[in-house]
Amino acid sequence: xxxDLLGILVLYFLTLALAWPLGRYLxxxxxxxxxxxxxxxxLEKGIFRLAGLDARRxxxxxxxxxxxxxxxxxxxxxxxxxxxxxxxxxxxxDANPSMSPDLAFNTAISFLVNCNLQHYSGESGxxxxxxxxxxxxxxxxxxxxxxxxxVVVFNALQTRATxxxxxxxxxxxxxxxxxxxxxxxxxxxLLVFSGTPMTLQGKQPLVTLQGDSVAVARGPVAAMxxxxxxxxxxxxxxGANSAHPLENPTYLTNAAENLALCIIPVxxxxxxxxxxxxxxxxxxxFGVMTVGFVALLAPTVYYELQxxxxxxxxxxxxxxxxxxxxxxxxxxxxxxxxxxxxxxISCGSVNSMHDSFMPLSGLSQLLGMMxxxxxxxxxxxxxxxxxxxxxxxxxxGLMVGRTPEFLGKKIEAREMKIAVIVTLLHPLxxxxxxxxxxxxxxxxxxxxxxxxxxxGFHGFSEMLYEFTSSAANNGSGFExxxxxxxFWNCTTGVVxxxxxxxxxxxxxxxxxxxxxxxxxxxxxxxxxxxTATFGVMVLAVIxxxxxxxxxPALALGPLAEHFSLY
Amino acid sequence: xxxxxxxxxxxxxxxLVLCAVLYPALIWAGAHLAPGGGQGVTVRHHGRVVGFAxxxxxxxxxxxxxxxxxxxxxxxxxSAGSNKGPSNPEYLAEVHTRVEAFLQQNPTVKAGNVxxxxxxxxxxGLDPHLSPAGAYAxxxxxxxxxxxxxxxxxxxxAAHVEEPIFVFFGPAKVNVLALNLALDDLAPLPRR
Numbered sequence: 001x002x003x004d005l006l007g008i009l010v011l012y013f014l015t016l017a018l019a020w021p022l023g024r025y026l027x028x029x030x031x032x033x034x035x036x037x038x039x040x041x042x043l044e045k046g047i048f049r050l051a052g053l054d055a056r057r058x059x060x061x062x063x064x065x066x067x068x069x070x071x072x073x074x075x076x077x078x079x080x081x082x083x084x085x086x087x088x089x090x091x092x093x094d095a096n097p098s099m100s101p102d103l104a105f106n107t108a109i110s111f112l113v114n115c116n117l118q119h120y121s122g123e124s125g126x127x128x129x130x131x132x133x134x135x136x137x138x139x140x141x142x143x144x145x146x147x148x149x150x151v152v153v154f155n156a157l158q159t160r161a162t163x164x165x166x167x168x169x170x171x172x173x174x175x176x177x178x179x180x181x182x183x184x185x186x187x188x189x190l191l192v193f194s195g196t197p198m199t200l201q202g203k204q205p206l207v208t209l210q211g212d213s214v215a216v217a218r219g220p221v222a223a224m225x226x227x228x229x230x231x232x233x234x235x236x237x238x239g240a241n242s243a244h245p246l247e248n249p250t251y252l253t254n255a256a257e258n259l260a261l262c263i264i265p266v267x268x269x270x271x272x273x274x275x276x277x278x279x280x281x282x283x284x285x286f287g288v289m290t291v292g293f294v295a296l297l298a299p300t301v302y303y304e305l306q307x308x309x310x311x312x313x314x315x316x317x318x319x320x321x322x323x324x325x326x327x328x329x330x331x332x333x334x335x336x337x338x339x340x341x342x343x344x345i346s347c348g349s350v351n352s353m354h355d356s357f358m359p360l361s362g363l364s365q366l367l368g369m370m371x372x373x374x375x376x377x378x379x380x381x382x383x384x385x386x387x388x389x390x391x392x393x394x395x396x397g398l399m400v401g402r403t404p405e406f407l408g409k410k411i412e413a414r415e416m417k418i419a420v421i422v423t424l425l426h427p428l429x430x431x432x433x434x435x436x437x438x439x440x441x442x443x444x445x446x447x448x449x450x451x452x453x454x455x456g457f458h459g460f461s462e463m464l465y466e467f468t469s470s471a472a473n474n475g476s477g478f479e480x481x482x483x484x485x486x487f488w489n490c491t492t493g494v495v496x497x498x499x500x501x502x503x504x505x506x507x508x509x510x511x512x513x514x515x516x517x518x519x520x521x522x523x524x525x526x527x528x529x530x531t532a533t534f535g536v537m538v539l540a541v542i543x544x545x546x547x548x549x550x551x552p553a554l555a556l557g558p559l560a561e562h563f564s565l566y
Numbered sequence: 567x568x569x570x571x572x573x574x575x576x577x578x579x580x581x582l583v584l585c586a587v588l589y590p591a592l593i594w595a596g597a598h599l600a601p602g603g604g605q606g607v608t609v610r611h612h613g614r615v616v617g618f619a620x621x622x623x624x625x626x627x628x629x630x631x632x633x634x635x636x637x638x639x640x641x642x643x644x645s646a647g648s649n650k651g652p653s654n655p656e657y658l659a660e661v662h663t664r665v666e667a668f669l670q671q672n673p674t675v676k677a678g679n680v681x682x683x684x685x686x687x688x689x690x691g692l693d694p695h696l697s698p699a700g701a702y703a704x705x706x707x708x709x710x711x712x713x714x715x716x717x718x719x720x721x722x723x724a725a726h727v728e729e730p731i732f733v734f735f736g737p738a739k740v741n742v743l744a745l746n747l748a749l750d751d752l753a754p755l756p757r758r
Contacts, residue, residue, distance in 0.1 A: 007735040047584070051577035071574035078578065123644050132586045140585040169577065176581070181589060188593045195620050198590075198597040198604040203643050206608075208623040209616045209746055210630060215643040216618055218606055222597065223590040240645035243689030245620040246606060251736035307682065308652045315665050315677040316685055320697055320737065324657075324686040325647040328634075328695035331737035335689075352689040353647035458651035480649030565653050 004305070004333035011255050011337070015262045022263060023270025023282075029178045030151045030171060031275060037178045044177055048169065055173070058164035061512025064152050065505055067168040068145060072112060072501075075141060079108035079134045083126075092127035093202030094217075099125070106489035106496075111135055113500035114142035114377060116228070116235030116348055116475035117466075117492060119484040123217040123238055128200055135235060136224045140184075143231030143264075144175035146379030149504045150268055151175075153386060154275045156511035157407050159519045165512065179264070180231055187260050188226035195249040198222040221247060229260040232377045234348030234475040242338075242351040243327055254330050254351060258338050261347040265375040268382050278407070280530035285385060288535045289344075292374035292542065296364040297340045303358040304336040309565055325353030336361065339476075343368030346377035348475030355453065355462065355478040359565060362461060362478070363558035369472035370550050371542055372426065377473060380500075383507040388545075390419040390510060392538040393529065402527050409514040422506035426471055427549035429495045433467035434553060436491065451488075453480025457564065461557035470495040609743060611750070617743050618642075622694035625746060628671055629711045629755055631696070631704050631723075633742045634683050635664060638691035648687040661685050674706040695739040698727045712753040722748055 028035040048055045059067065082089070087098035099107065103119055110117040111134065120126065126135065148171035155165045192198050203215040221237045225247055228235060235241075242248040242257055269289065273282025307318030321332025330338070335352035342349055343365040354365055368374065373385040390406065394416050397404030404411040438460065441448045452459035462478040469476055470492040477483070483492075520526075528534065597604025607619040617623050624640035625633045633640070637648040650657035664685040669677060681700040683693075701723045709719040726745045730736050 003730040003734050003736060003738075007730075010735065047577070047580050050580045051573050053573050053577065067570055067574070070570040071577065074571070074574045074578050121644060121646070132590055133582065136590065137582055137586040141581060169573075173577075176585070181585070185589065185592065189596050192593060192597045192604060193600045195600075195602065195607050197602075197606040198594050199606075200594075201605060204606070204608075204615075206615050206617065208640075209611065209743065209750070210623075210625055210627050212624050212640070214623065214641045216606065216621055217643050217645075220590050220594065222604075223593045226593075227585075238645045238690075240647065240690035240692070243647065244645050245622065245690060245692050245694055246618070249620045251731055255735075310652060310658055311661060311682065311686075314658070314662050315669070315680050316661065316682050317679050317699075318682040319699065320682060322652070323682040323688075324650060324652070325689045326686075327689050327693050328683055328697055328700075328737065328739050329693075334736060350689070353649055355649040355651060356647060358652055453649050454651040454654045454657075456653070458653060461651075478649070479647070480651070561651070561653055 004331045005301070007251070007255070008301070008333050008337040011258060015259050015266060018259070019263050019266035020270055022267035024274045026179065026267055026271040027274035029174055030154065030271070035178070037182070040177050044173055047173055053169050055167050055170040057167055059166065059168055060163045061152065061156065061165055061508050061515070064165060064168045065508060068149065068504070069501065072145065075138060076108055076112050079112060079138060080104055082130055082134050083107055086127040086130045089127060089129050091129035091200060093200070096124055096127050102486045102489040103484060106493045108134070109493045109496045110475065111138035111233070111235060112142060113473050113496050114146060114231070114233055114346070114380070115470065115473040115496050115500070116233045117470055117477065117496065118235050118475070119489055121239030122236060128219055131224055131237065132220060136227060139224070139227045139231050139233040139235070140176060140180055143180055143227070143233065143378040144172050146377055146504070147175040147179070147264070147268070148172040148379070149508055150379035150382050152508050153383065153511040154272055156515035157276055159408055161518050162515055165515060180227065183230045183260070184223070184226040187230060187256060188222040190256055191222040191225055191253055194253045195246070196222045196225065196253070197246055218246070225257070226260070228349060229257045229347065230264065232261055232265065232345055232347040234342065236349060242349050243353070248351055251329055251334070254334060254338070258341060261345060261349065262341050262375065264378050265345050265381045268379060272382065278530060284530050284532070284535045287532070288539045289374045289385070291539060292371060293340070293344050296344060296368050296374070297337065300340050300361040300364045301333055301336040303361050304332040308358065322356070322358060325356030327352065339365055340368060342476060343474060344374040344376070345381065346372065346472055346474045348469060350476050353479060354465070354476055355480045359558040359562035362465070363554055363562070366465060366468055366554065366558065367546065367550070369468045369474045370427070370430070371546050372472045373542065380473070380504060384503060386507045386510070387419045387422045387503070388538060388542050390415055391423060392534070392541040393527070395541065396527055396534065396537050400527065402525055405520060405526055406514070406529060408519045408522055409517045410520065415510045415513055418506045418510050422503050423545060425502055426499065429471040429499055430464070430467045431549070431553060433470070433491055433495055434464045437463045437467070440487065450482040453482070457557055457561040461561065464553055464557050466492065467495060471499040473500050609747070611747055619743070620694055622692045623743060625742060628707060630746045631701055631708060631742055631749070632684070634693050634696065635685065635687045636691040637687045640692060642692050645690045645692055647689045647691065672704060672707045675703050679703070694741055694743060696742055698723070698738050698740055701740045701745065708749065712749070714753050718752070722752060
């Protein structure tokens, strides 16, 4: 077996081996049981005292959501303020200008919602103050927000009937102190010792060996890159994201960053099992997610290792696979693995340029974001999956003629409506957005010529990808798209907002409604949710919804391009 | 919502100090112990900083081992890939031109054997590496222009091949800047 494939296999199993104990640890943290980082309790108490919060007050699901939305609003205003004035604020050694209001709107929203779509390049678009106070800060708190929301759902799925679902600030702050901060610290130190800069000095001008004058951009990179991956944020310090040799210097840092972005989403699935003491249920969820993940990974690795069929007739030898947009130190296999982990998980960092991937690889990346529930983002991946679960329970219940129940709670019309709205909102935003963009472009191709870097089917894929990435809160892109225009900044900004908060509120509401209901002990008449049969059912629901919603759009873009190439 | 606004604001301030000041400061302090002291690892030649160890630079003079095509011309004040799709006719024409130019400069290489990375742009535009094949394909040309025996140049490349990590993981590669520095030490660049 070649060294490229072995590298990604070891990486995947290492991720699982670490995610299992991390899941157990997280369950203990959020249940408030004894755990290894209890020495941080005074720090957390200090935080709550300074903020004037009572972290023991139990909240209903509505109170949770009010708390979540309020603090998100504060962060949005802070981000807008800094981004629009960064040009005249300190820590700006390269004298980068303030952002235009539409770009600031897009950027603030994008990082607030954990998407990290970037319509600027870090080297020229942000000051170091913005990188720290807006970008790094939001990368921490948006990830913690997602995790806290997922924990509310964990809490609600217990067997008792109650309104009280713990304290939002408690979950939120603990996600930071017990998970994201220590984890990022470790990863950042590894990066720093591998050659990633962590400095407040500006670009370094130099004359190269053969005599060209260039400048090398630097900055407080390591701190930001660590939380970018661990928090499944994905927004790069530099324009080229983790393809940049200072942001991701070696094959080992690449493996570490890739592991970091996968570990929390996977661990959260296991944490659900430990938290509810339903490990079989967690394994069922993990199994379904893994089947989906592998189904998207396999073709991508295959096609990238094969190389671009259009290059061979030109006399190019491709023993390493398709190298356009890829770095030699990672190779095609690790780049393909990275691209699929980053699209099924809503991280969206890139170590190679997705725009230059083979058409079916691009299709797999798109499908990863269109389903958005195979592992998924920090906390929110599980919330998306939860909506699919509810639908599957309902359909399965109807098929076998039993009352639809999930974990001993009856699923009724109200929960179903919410689940369906959340699930269908996603394709609606993607398809309506793409339709609007395509319509605008076709109406005046000369005026919008700057939008597309590639003609034909691939150009359509670029627009489809941008809206899919926004709606999935992913943030990666077919970066050939000229997206820093008021049209793209505003439309994707709106899509980002809707597709972050509704898919959080919906599942939390369902869980909150279920929590209030009387617990019916599971008996002979119950449809068991922790079996392989039910897993197949859930997978079928996900596949059918994705196929019905997205097949026509995919046929016009990547599929058409594939058949024109092969 | 109103009653939540003040605590939310205060919590934000506290967390700003924690996540955007203390956390980066800790890493910044740790970075002073790292190679390069957190400024990035620079490479010196005859006392002059000629580049960063990890950041690729442009080598297009035929007397050097050439680096990959770059969408940002190796100016590291920015970074980007070409973002060209695999079926884009303009892109394919561009690759065709690069292949022709390479074959002309390296007549010992047969058509059909041009290493892919030498005619495709990297993701960052700053790729510091080539595959061993990409370096070996240029040996004959470099040896001729530097008036060195081919075997010596070939041995120089072989000495600069970085094998997969622990023999098993990831691709083998050659750092182009390190290789060219060693080349300059072996046979100084002829004056034009």
